[in-house]
Amino acid sequence: MSRRNKLLKFAEILAFPNVFEVLGEYSPNPSLSGERGKPVEMKGNWNTNYFKNNNPITLELACGKGDYTIGLARMYPDRNFIGVDIKGNRIWRGAKTALEEKLDNVAFLRTRIEQIDHFFAKDEVSEIWITFPDPFLNKESRRLTALPFLKLYQKFLKMEGIVHLKTDSAELYEYTVEASLPNQDIFEMIYQNADIYKDKLILKELELKTFYEKKHLANGKKITYVQCKLR
Ligand SMILES: C[S@@+](CC[C@H](N)C(=O)[O-])C[C@H]1O[C@@H](n2cnc3c(N)ncnc32)[C@H](O)[C@@H]1O
Structure with missing residues (x-):
């Protein structure tokens, strides 16, 4: 532009x-x-x-x-x-x-x-979608699913509020899934899928496609999805 x-x-x-x-x-x-x-x-x-x-x-x-x-x-x-x-x-x-x-x-x-x-x-927000964020592979602290960000969201997300992450980045997907394991006191994994379009979609919301998602799909990339609950 x-x-x-x-x-x-x-x-x-x-x-x-x-x-x-x-x-x-x-x-x-x-x-x-x-x-x-x-x-x-x-x-x-x-x-x-x-x-x-x-x-x-x-x-x-x-x-x-x-x-x-x-x-x-x-x-x-x-x-x-x-x-x-x-x-x-x-x-x-x-x-x-x-x-x-x-x-x-x-x-x-x-x-x-x-x-x-x-x-x-506090409690003003019920749900969060994070759509195709920059994965910041060389800077963990900037990833929107890094622990300090999840703790930030906890300040205003209702108890047990859902966070959805949709990304083309296999690294960010794996990082988020793995981070949940030792941090069950903060967030609980509800659903994860490393290639959402190969299965029946679990939510009709997942049918929506962003500007970046369309580009990634055109380049043959797999689209991943994580759904977790913040405590
Ligand atoms: C790859 S684009 C994805 C945009 C859109 N979700 C999509 O899928 O088409 C990432 C977006 O995140 C924004 N972004 C990255 N880090 C941010 C931050 N710390 N605060 C606010 N916006 C940020 C950028 O400005 C950019 O628009």
């Missing part, structure tokens, strides 16, 4: 009512801005102030263009979905689709996931 195109999207996204952006990306006390840069306090307030209902909230982490956020929101109008990514030009796509389709059960949050506990209160 050209630099001009990116800048246009950054400008447009500022006026989107369904996008919230971090202020202070590397600050110990980041805050959020909403439509047209207005400061907002969303922690503990997503349902009251934005969705205006009491429906359960699902997060899509590393959402990119928000394919799961949008797909799940169409599938479950009585649930709320928030896509989270640091890249505004990617979030733009999902946010624009949500506005065009009037999906009022969708929001996007542009932040580093490392800071996410600043924006959700």
